[in-house]
Amino acid sequence: MNESLRNKIDKDTEKADESELLFCQLVDRDGYTYLKATNEQNWNEHWDYTICKGGIVERIDVKSKKEATENGRTWVELQNVRGETGWLYSKKLDAIAFEKEDKFDFIKRVDLIPIVEEGLRKSDIEDEGFTIYYEKNGLKDYRRYCRKNWGRDDRVIKVPFADIDHLIYKTIYK
Numbered sequence: 001m002n003e004s005l006r007n008k009i010d011k012d013t014e015k016a017d018e019s020e021l022l023f024c025q026l027v028d029r030d031g032y033t034y035l036k037a038t039n040e041q042n043w044n045e046h047w048d049y050t051i052c053k054g055g056i057v058e059r060i061d062v063k064s065k066k067e068a069t070e071n072g073r074t075w076v077e078l079q080n081v082r083g084e085t086g087w088l089y090s091k092k093l094d095a096i097a098f099e100k101e102d103k104f105d106f107i108k109r110v111d112l113i114p115i116v117e118e119g120l121r122k123s124d125i126e127d128e129g130f131t132i133y134y135e136k137n138g139l140k141d142y143r144r145y146c147r148k149n150w151g152r153d154d155r156v157i158k159v160p161f162a163d164i165d166h167l168i169y170k171t172i173y174k
Contacts, residue, residue, distance in 0.1 A: 012066070019064030019099050020048060026104065026172045027051050045092035046080075058094040060106070061087055065099045073141065073158045074098060076116055083153035088116060097172075098161075106170040115163055120144070 027034050032053040042048060047059035063074065077086030087093055088109065096112075097104040119142030124130055132144045132155065139145055141163075144155050 012064075015066070016062070016064045020062050022174070023049070023062045023097060023099070023104060023172075026174065030172055041092075046077075046087035046090035047093045059092060061093055061096045061109075062104070063096055063098045065101070072162065073160050075156045076112065076159050077154065077156050078116075078144065079153070079155035081147075081152040081154045086155065088112060095169075103171050103173045105165070105168045106172075107164060107167045108169060111167045112159075112164060115167075116142070116157065116159060119159065119163070120157070 024034055027049075030053075032051045034052070035050045037045070037047050037049060037059075045059070046061055048062045049060050051058055051060055066075075076088050078088055079086045087096070090109070093109050095106050095108050097106050123140070123142040127143070130144075132146050133139055134146055134149055136145050139158060141158050141160055144157055146153070146155055
């Protein structure tokens with residue numbers, strides 16, 4: 001792995017750790033109990049925390065603010081870096097908590113699937129077939145992006161929050 005990629009991963013990991021710590025503080029403040037996933041659950045089942053309140057238990061993947069989210073978009077993982085099922089299709093994951101400037105917005109994973117798949121269908125029509133892009137500069141929404149040239153076998157797409165904000169079912173404010 002080259003040094004540039006290692007530095008980016010380290011920076012992203014540090015940001016994710018900070019976001020997860022804040023997430024835990026906020027759910028605790030709001031009366032939830034929570035339990036951190038094991039490394040195996042995180043990698044294979046794609047969730048970070050189980051939260052519980054009022055008898056309702058949910059497995060949550062916490063997504064920190066990143067460059068993409070600051071531009072009104074988020075990355076959605078179709079296939080992970082090992083070439084396996086990405087978080088969008090993980091049957092063990094209930095919801096994603098997207099960190100925003102002043103809150104975490106919760107969206108159920110299953111509610112995202114039809115929107116993502118419709119976006120993919122439209123992009124495939126525009127691109128005249130199934131296409132995978134290896135450069136992210138100028139990448140349009142709903143285009144499959146792969147970091148194979150970085151040694152990763154993932155497939156991710158950018159999805160505008162404007163397309164999914166109506167799916168928010170819960171918000172926890174900072």
